[in-house]
Amino acid sequence: MVRPIRPILSRARICAAALAIVDRDGLGELSMRKLAGELGVQVSSLYEHVRTKDDVLHDVANTIMESVDVSAFETRDWRHAVASWARSYRAALAAHPHIVPFLAYGPARREASLRRADAVHGGLVGAGWPPRYATMIGASTKYLVIGSAMTSFARGFEGEAQVYVERYAHLMDAHRLRDHADTIDRDSFELALEMFLDGLDRLHTRVATPQGSVEGA
Amino acid sequence: MVRPIRPILSRARICAAALAIVDRDGLGELSMRKLAGELGVQVSSLYEHVRTKDDVLHDVANTIMESVDVSAFETRDWRHAVASWARSYRAALAAHPHIVPFLAYGPARREASLRRADAVHGGLVGAGWPPRYATMIGASTKYLVIGSAMTSFARGFEGEAQVYVERYAHLMDAHRLRDHADTIDRDSFELALEMFLDGLDRLHTRVATPQGSVEGA
């Protein structure tokens, strides 16, 4: 292998390669040695650019979180904003199911997450929600998205489906079953979101301050 | 060390010791060697009783899931049943926060989980919900519990809190902050649950079959 004049490695290249491995092989299959191998480099070279494996995963998680769209909070339609944020959030996780456990587990001190949280909170307060409720609505919505992502994407990598396949093998094949599970998951998420928003709608008329009024921090 | 006449090890003892380590040191700190060490035994002895480390963790997860109370579904008050199931479920996870990532990630083919799922589904159908809605309500509630457990218990082991502590060190100490975070999490969970149930209440009057009528499987 020819020694390159310019550096092979960079933080961004390492992050991209790590995401590719996680997406392809799963979170448990990511190792620094494999990562180095795919980049055509020795393991220890990675440590010139990243502090630790955890560091790499945080980078990956940050990248994914950056694709979550919170722009709808710039309007005053809080209901639509929460719904579109939640759907965008869920879609971002669905695009990289294998990393969800890390993303959900790790503390939310990732920059991208904090910035999104600010947008959500600000948007809700701007729409008349008291700050305390804005915080709770943000947290609740996150629960729904994370919970949905965890339980639905976790399924199917191994388990559950097989149980039903064995039991009802004559009824439907695995492929149809997987599609069915995906539909149930999406529908359940949408139902929860709609019911939650319906409930909030009625609460809003009781607790919201008139729009435009100033709220204490 | 004296060689005992009767067996030292058993599946139950291994499971109990594993849970103790996970609760005390965290999921990442559980290793077969440490487990063996605490049981006063060599690593390889464990493999006489369990097939794999994953096997041990599934046992632990099953134990925890067995403490979830679904007895409220024996009544016809579906709203109270869902609420008390959700709270019991969340409490069970709160009692063993470190294992939540495993519990949430692993496919739900654990026996205890499946039996609970049956009780929930049956109870909702008995209360007049069409089977399709019963499935979705069960899934949605699970999302909320898992999401709440993941995001709230994940925080605090490292991260987030520290950020605020550094920033607002003069405002409050870490202890008060942790309490505050716990309160926010509980309140957010309760808000989401109430709003969800409020939404469902109105839906119920539109889609439910008269109680006592027979539903197709």
Place this chain on the structure above:
DNA sequence: ACCTGAACACCGTTCAAGT
């Protein structure tokens, strides 16, 4: 500055051997 090669202290799991 960037990468190498060897080493350290760990893993989960297996297996022949002892009692």
Place this chain on the structure above:
DNA sequence: ACCTGAACACCGTTCAAGT
């Protein structure tokens, strides 16, 4: 049946050394 001790093929991370 139950446990031991050694081994295998892995980990993440460090560090002196090369260019």
